[in-house]
Amino acid sequence: MSGREPIVVCRECGREGKGRVHSQLCNACRARKMSKPRNCDSCGLFRRQVAKGLCAACYRVSRLHDGLCPGCNQVRPIEGKHQLCEACQRRSRVRAGTCTDCRRDFRRLYGPRCRQCQRRAANPTGQCQDCGEPGEIVAGRCKPCYEHFRRHGTGDCPACGQRFPIGANGLCRMCTNNRRAIHVRSNPTGKLMLAQLTMYGRARGWSPGVLTVARSSVRMVLAGSDVLGSPPWTSNAIKELLDTTASHRTNKALQRVIDFLTDEGLATSSTEATFELWLDTQFPDLRPQIAEELHVWTDRLLGRGARPRKPLQNETIRSYVWILTEPLAAWSNTYDSLREVTSEAIDEQINKFSGAKRGLAASAMRSLFKTLKMQRIIFANPTRHLSRQNIPTAAPIGLQPQDRSRLLASDLRPDEHLMVVLAGVHAMRTGQIVTLRIDDVNQTAGTITVANQPRALDSLTGQYLVAWLEYRRQRWPNTANPHVLVNHRTANTVAPVLTGYVGATFRKLGHTAHQLRVDRFLDEVHNGKADPLRFAQLFGVTAPTALHYCADATALDHHDDRLDTDRTCARAAPTCDTMRKFDQLAITKAPITVQ
Numbered sequence: 001m002s003g004r005e006p007i008v009v010c011r012e013c014g015r016e017g018k019g020r021v022h023s024q025l026c027n028a029c030r031a032r033k034m035s036k037p038r039n040c041d042s043c044g045l046f047r048r049q050v051a052k053g054l055c056a057a058c059y060r061v062s063r064l065h066d067g068l069c070p071g072c073n074q075v076r077p078i079e080g081k082h083q084l085c086e087a088c089q090r091r092s093r094v095r096a097g098t099c100t101d102c103r104r105d106f107r108r109l110y111g112p113r114c115r116q117c118q119r120r121a122a123n124p125t126g127q128c129q130d131c132g133e134p135g136e137i138v139a140g141r142c143k144p145c146y147e148h149f150r151r152h153g154t155g156d157c158p159a160c161g162q163r164f165p166i167g168a169n170g171l172c173r174m175c176t177n178n179r180r181a182i183h184v185r186s187n188p189t190g191k192l193m194l195a196q197l198t199m200y201g202r203a204r205g206w207s208p209g210v211l212t213v214a215r216s217s218v219r220m221v222l223a224g225s226d227v228l229g230s231p232p233w234t235s236n237a238i239k240e241l242l243d244t245t246a247s248h249r250t251n252k253a254l255q256r257v258i259d260f261l262t263d264e265g266l267a268t269s270s271t272e273a274t275f276e277l278w279l280d281t282q283f284p285d286l287r288p289q290i291a292e293e294l295h296v297w298t299d300r301l302l303g304r305g306a307r308p309r310k311p312l313q314n315e316t317i318r319s320y321v322w323i324l325t326e327p328l329a330a331w332s333n334t335y336d337s338l339r340e341v342t343s344e345a346i347d348e349q350i351n352k353f354s355g356a357k358r359g360l361a362a363s364a365m366r367s368l369f370k371t372l373k374m375q376r377i378i379f380a381n382p383t384r385h386l387s388r389q390n391i392p393t394a395a396p397i398g399l400q401p402q403d404r405s406r407l408l409a410s411d412l413r414p415d416e417h418l419m420v421v422l423a424g425v426h427a428m429r430t431g432q433i434v435t436l437r438i439d440d441v442n443q444t445a446g447t448i449t450v451a452n453q454p455r456a457l458d459s460l461t462g463q464y465l466v467a468w469l470e471y472r473r474q475r476w477p478n479t480a481n482p483h484v485l486v487n488h489r490t491a492n493t494v495a496p497v498l499t500g501y502v503g504a505t506f507r508k509l510g511h512t513a514h515q516l517r518v519d520r521f522l523d524e525v526h527n528g529k530a531d532p533l534r535f536a537q538l539f540g541v542t543a544p545t546a547l548h549y550c551a552d553a554t555a556l557d558h559h560d561d562r563l564d565t566d567r568t569c570a571r572a573a574p575t576c577d578t579m580r581k582f583d584q585l586a587i588t589k590a591p592i593t594v595q
Helices: 027-034 056-062 086-093 115-122 143-151 173-185 188-203 208-223 235-245 248-263 271-280 288-301 314-323 325-334 343-350 356-374 401-405 414-424 430-434 459-475 499-509 513-527 532-539 543-551 553-566
Strands: 007-009 016-020 037-039 046-048 064-068 075-079 095-098 105-109 125-127 134-138 154-156 163-165 447-450 453-456
Touching: 016 027, 046 143, 056 064, 075 086, 134 143, 143 163, 143 173, 163 173, 173 188, 173 208, 188 208, 188 248, 208 235, 208 248, 235 248, 271 314, 288 314, 288 325, 288 356, 314 325, 314 356, 325 343, 343 356, 414 430, 414 459, 414 499, 414 513, 430 499, 430 513, 499 513, 513 532, 513 543, 532 543
Parallel strands: none
Antiparallel strands: 007 016, 037 046, 064 075, 095 105, 125 134, 154 163, 447 453
16 A cells, blocks of 8 residues: 555655655655644653654654564564564664765665765755754754754744744743843853853864854853852753753763863863762672671772761772672671671682782772771771782783784774784783873884883884774864774763773783783793893883793793794884784774764
């Protein structure tokens, strides 16, 4: 039946598609005309109804049911006729090809056109029937007016007297924007703030569309200063204000506006409150008395209590809580309170860790029981015998040749290849990898600066670096981030990527960046004749670290036959031009454009 429907040019949205000839409406606009807008029974928004008192979005969600997706083998929401989750449906349609409009090659295409060309074809340009501004037209309106029309009902505006969708403040969108603009123009601080926002966004490579949305959001914040109160405002308060007064398009500029206001001293981040909420949910399965004692400890770590002190960093507290997860679970199964924990129980849990984890667990346990002893919650400190001296340090262990040969797999992205090379060849820590800046690489002089110390840039690292920078240029051509590594979260900022972004890459490989760093150290110790002074100057490590690795050089003798053939070092010194087993792997070409 639907195949015999005539093709019409809709008089409402201007699109060509299946519809009714006598009304000159497509099926979508005809259904929109027949269904009167009212509040959705599920989400409560003022929208047109599709069926069962639900809007289109809520009706689609109501048709989903939890089931085992055969594509990813996970329990996810599945629609009846597809039997696949939404992510697997998109993966089944993806292919590599050429866009039929712009003729560019893409790695992921979900149809004959790329996403930009598909958006241009679906939303032709024209003049909005509400505000009269030119732009992409959706159902006869520009995108801002269309979003405003979807969320609010139509009525008579008391300011202009015309019939438009009326917002939460009782005015149409045009009158609301005019009042905000007048409020900002009458305030010299507001005009200066918008000028600074423009320079702030251009310095970070924001697109003109994002910059326009950000300026509109800043006007809303300045116009709603009577609701927010005196600055600095919290980021949560700004989010609530923009959620109630702005359209959905402000979501893509919300975090950027908050970052700008934070840099200007007008807003404060709510990360502390978010971290405290996370901290309160970390001990749900422990005995009540133990959980109460742990809350006393975490309050002291946050700097609270009868004698306030300087709080620890959130990363340190998060590491302490993470490393004590298994010991606390074991003690909760045995004891009712931490008063019953003995020195033998401490040693039993400490012996389960090795390497750096053992030292971290000892530090966390000392902090926990020392705090409880100071608060007079426990009678004796069972960790008094723990110190840095009596905790044995594990001997460094390198990678096996078969594991090393799989590091630069062909299915890795260019940035992941670069991370492996920086950790395996230059022995860089995760923090040094994420904070490496483009200015630290001098390809003309052939050097790379790590920890304020220039090193020789070998050809392998240079090739992967060029491949990644070409990928970055194609993926984010307008980014102004000074760091080498960027992702979709940091491309429009100047902040580095999180260390977890690098950690996820190495987890995929089955190793850590520290293991590759240790493997590089062992190579240098073996080939550098175990010279602590040269070792410390080469990698910028402390004297105890250099002595620790060089003292274990004799333990590498039984690996000489393997090291001589498989572990040729790619040293940072200019005198060494040999590479490790990485150089036997083919360098990947610069990737094609991805969406």
